[in-house]
Amino acid sequence: MRTLRCIALMGIALCIAQEANARGEDLRSTADGATAESAVSAAKVKLIKACRKRSGISDSESFRLVSEDKIAHPEIRKPYQVEASMKCDIQGDGASRDQVTNNR
Secondary structure (H helix, E strand, C coil), X not given: CHHHHHHHHHHHHHHHHHHHHEEEEEEEEEXXXXXXXXXXXXXXXXXXXXXXHCCEEEEEEEEEEEEEEECCCCCCCCCEEEEEEEEEXXXXXXXXXXXXXXXX
């Protein structure tokens, strides 16, 4: 009976440890577009893909623009450039990942 209790407690401890191992990371990405809206949309898509690539769950509500620029050169097809960030909940594997940057 004592062994059964030990196994049950170890199972509960393992479940708690896995939940504690999940953490949120701040992903950053840059994108450009013909309009400001298309640049923002492209940045959001890049961030969601980067989060999925890391087997995470993206938090769309945490999406925010870090910077937004417009290049005033007439020959540039995509003059709007944005930098954005989004939180991503990733199951930890023990690796140290403080901030992941995903550039172009």
